[in-house]
Amino acid sequence: xxxLQYDDNGNISLTEFDEGNIPEYAILSHTWEQDDSKEVTYxxxxxxxxxxxxxxxxxxFCGEQARQDSLPYFWVDTCCINKQxxxxxxxxxNSMFRWYRxxxxxxxxxxxxxxxxxKASDQSSEHTWxxxxxxxRWFTRGWTLQELLAPASVDFFSLEGKRLGNKSSLQNQxxxxxxxxxxxxxxxxxxxxxxxxxxxxIDHRQTGREEDKAxxxxxxxxxxxxxxxxxxxxxAFDRLWDKFRQMxxxxxxxxxxxxxxxxxxxxxxxxxLVEEAYRWVIESSDFQKWRTSQHNRLLWIKGxxxxxxxxxxxGIADELQKSLPKSALLxxxxxxxxxxxxxxxxxxxxxxxxxxxxQQPSLVPHVQTSYDKAxxxxxxxxxxxxxxxxxFSSILQDPNLNDTYLIIDALDECVDDLPxxxxxxxxxxSVCPRVRWVVSSRNWPEIEKMLDTAMxxxxxxxxLNADSVxxxxxxxIQTKVDVLSRQNHYKSETRDTVQQYLSLNAGxxxxxxxxxxxxxxxxxxxxxxxxxxxxxPELDALYQRMLDQIxxxxxxxxxxxxxxxxxxxxxxxxxxxxxxxxxxxNGVDGEYEALAEIIGYCRSFLVIRxxxxxxxxxxxxDFLGKRAPQDPFLFKTQDVxxxxxxxxxxxxxxxxxxxxxxxxxxxxxxxxxxPPILDxxxxxxxxxxxxxxxxxxCQTRENTIKDIKDSSSAYNFxxxxxxxxxEALSLLKSVSEGVIIIRKLEDLQVRFLCGLIAVRLS
Ligand SMILES: Nc1ncnc2c1ncn2[C@@H]1O[C@H](COP(=O)(O)OP(=O)(O)OP(=O)(O)O)[C@@H](O)[C@H]1O
Numbered sequence: 001x002x003x004l005q006y007d008d009n010g011n012i013s014l015t016e017f018d019e020g021n022i023p024e025y026a027i028l029s030h031t032w033e034q035d036d037s038k039e040v041t042y043x044x045x046x047x048x049x050x051x052x053x054x055x056x057x058x059x060x061f062c063g064e065q066a067r068q069d070s071l072p073y074f075w076v077d078t079c080c081i082n083k084q085x086x087x088x089x090x091x092x093x094n095s096m097f098r099w100y101r102x103x104x105x106x107x108x109x110x111x112x113x114x115x116x117x118x119k120a121s122d123q124s125s126e127h128t129w130x131x132x133x134x135x136x137r138w139f140t141r142g143w144t145l146q147e148l149l150a151p152a153s154v155d156f157f158s159l160e161g162k163r164l165g166n167k168s169s170l171q172n173q174x175x176x177x178x179x180x181x182x183x184x185x186x187x188x189x190x191x192x193x194x195x196x197x198x199x200x201x202i203d204h205r206q207t208g209r210e211e212d213k214a215x216x217x218x219x220x221x222x223x224x225x226x227x228x229x230x231x232x233x234x235x236a237f238d239r240l241w242d243k244f245r246q247m248x249x250x251x252x253x254x255x256x257x258x259x260x261x262x263x264x265x266x267x268x269x270x271x272x273l274v275e276e277a278y279r280w281v282i283e284s285s286d287f288q289k290w291r292t293s294q295h296n297r298l299l300w301i302k303g304x305x306x307x308x309x310x311x312x313x314x315g316i317a318d319e320l321q322k323s324l325p326k327s328a329l330l331x332x333x334x335x336x337x338x339x340x341x342x343x344x345x346x347x348x349x350x351x352x353x354x355x356x357x358x359q360q361p362s363l364v365p366h367v368q369t370s371y372d373k374a375x376x377x378x379x380x381x382x383x384x385x386x387x388x389x390x391x392f393s394s395i396l397q398d399p400n401l402n403d404t405y406l407i408i409d410a411l412d413e414c415v416d417d418l419p420x421x422x423x424x425x426x427x428x429x430s431v432c433p434r435v436r437w438v439v440s441s442r443n444w445p446e447i448e449k450m451l452d453t454a455m456x457x458x459x460x461x462x463x464l465n466a467d468s469v470x471x472x473x474x475x476x477i478q479t480k481v482d483v484l485s486r487q488n489h490y491k492s493e494t495r496d497t498v499q500q501y502l503s504l505n506a507g508x509x510x511x512x513x514x515x516x517x518x519x520x521x522x523x524x525x526x527x528x529x530x531x532x533x534x535x536x537p538e539l540d541a542l543y544q545r546m547l548d549q550i551x552x553x554x555x556x557x558x559x560x561x562x563x564x565x566x567x568x569x570x571x572x573x574x575x576x577x578x579x580x581x582x583x584x585x586n587g588v589d590g591e592y593e594a595l596a597e598i599i600g601y602c603r604s605f606l607v608i609r610x611x612x613x614x615x616x617x618x619x620x621x622d623f624l625g626k627r628a629p630q631d632p633f634l635f636k637t638q639d640v641x642x643x644x645x646x647x648x649x650x651x652x653x654x655x656x657x658x659x660x661x662x663x664x665x666x667x668x669x670x671x672x673x674x675p676p677i678l679d680x681x682x683x684x685x686x687x688x689x690x691x692x693x694x695x696x697x698c699q700t701r702e703n704t705i706k707d708i709k710d711s712s713s714a715y716n717f718x719x720x721x722x723x724x725x726x727e728a729l730s731l732l733k734s735v736s737e738g739v740i741i742i743r744k745l746e747d748l749q750v751r752f753l754c755g756l757i758a759v760r761l762s
Contacts, residue, residue, distance in 0.1 A: 089227070098150075115159075115160055148178070250367055267314055332351075338572060376736055397431075425437065426451055470506075498528060511617060543605075547627070581647050649713055
């Protein structure tokens, strides 16, 4: 990138910088003179001429303004690009959005807006420019759209160089002039705006060359392509849409969940984030050192169960979001062992990459190049880890990567390939100076051993910060007791007793307090104190107590079968899916309110968010996993797998049929299909995806093989419903999962036959 410098004598010069090594700079946004020859060209700057041209005025203006803002460098499109070189022009067109986005300041020079009073009687100059501002030619040109949207800071100046305001203070006027909503002006990711809405912003705008109308949208749609002047506007737009569709498909296949939604959901499931309870970490010296030092780019927060690590990381993500410059990237993944979409090393990388490319679309080609070759198998086959680490490393080494912050919560909940992930973090975190990491884990020796090898880490051990954690727990108790008192109308003595009891027994652990408060939330004041005394202070004892209460209730059988299913599924299931696996009392089927009430009987262990059932905390699931083998009245995991497998086949056999969505038109494009309001697949989605996994996990190898041999239930299902099942998978956008399932069944059969032959031969 070439940048201009303006010296004390009013001379300008150009310096070239490598990508990744570009100093802070200001950038000019303006409209070109009707007569191009009035603009100063690259050749003129190089030869020290052009200073008498009309176009030099705005270059001088930009240089002077940049100097006032302590920015020694600035960029102007008329003269910083050598347009005679085709390759350079093409590169510049594809880089322009990023150059505007990365500029420290963007100055809009409005040559048709004057602050001079028209009549001596005019009271304020404001009135003279407000109208001409809204009608300025600048709002009618194509390229100025990205110049308005990309930079974080845009200042508007009049013909006389007088500052009129910025894109925040003039938000309403800009909105009226452009129809662009304030959320897009404030630097939010443009991918959240529908393609038609983004197109609406350019519709009335004009460009000198017709193709530029399409080329000026490259950054706004996050794609790159070679400009081909002369191809015509229709062809240019066709190519733009092709590129855009390819990118969207790649992003859709990369995305398993949106980590932003996971974060919101986790916070809600855990009862909402209390800022006062995580603030201490932001103010801690360990955190400050990590933010500022070049030598501590990996912050590793470690502590025992329930110490509040996940909520600390949610808080850190929020604080970074607020305080970082708009151009910085923040990407995170919150691992959850209970959810197969976010509990593997590969899914962690997919989540991180997804958020990075969503925020900086110019990074998409790192993914797209491999994706174009391999298709969606790139993300799900045996070599996925190798492919993803390659993509991730090349993103981190991209010279155009903005400052980047990566957060991974709960490494201990990454159940698949954790050692590879730890090794990758340990090696990568010291390589890229512009990337900082925050990770959290429990105090597991295997994690300690691997992360200890990271060169530039900063360790924050919660047990060594016991005073800060205890103070935060005390604040948390106060907040929770305030809410309880208000909701359940506590008398002041009740309030004090509850607060005192919690403070005495919390032992520096948030989780215990959270669970007790949840238990108290459904009791009125007079009952709360009684119940409080019967709740043991250790976590496992508390869970046992809650389980005992469930076992003693009249619905114990139903509750245990719900807990058994919730503990055994590979991904949280919805209330509608649960109905397929558990015998519900008569009259309950399909009644959401009734189902929610039934699940509510297990509410010490489970919560419902957006119709999906989650454990209140991973430790609650761990507890059931530990207790089940010891307690004959609980459940046998093998039996639960068997039950889910059998009932999945039943549910699918009853639901799946030819043209289940009644589309009537073979060959309908998947992207155009809206599921019906009463979606017949809603209750069998999980079954379609996981029936075979439950079969494989439920029995000894020999029994399992019987289930896929002639006349078995699986065999009969596949014989009768195979095509309907494939149709359902395609409607669920999961055909590749179907291929994996068939592979697994095939493998099993081959291994079984080999075993049989070996036995016969021996
Ligand atoms: N800042 C906070 N705001 C609101 N609730 C909090 C906060 N910190 C902790 N909690 C409560 O404490 C519980 C435990 O916290 P969290 O899940 O963050 O612990 P953890 O250290 O990640 O546990 P684990 O290692 O078992 O996953 C949460 O479910 C939540 O109810």
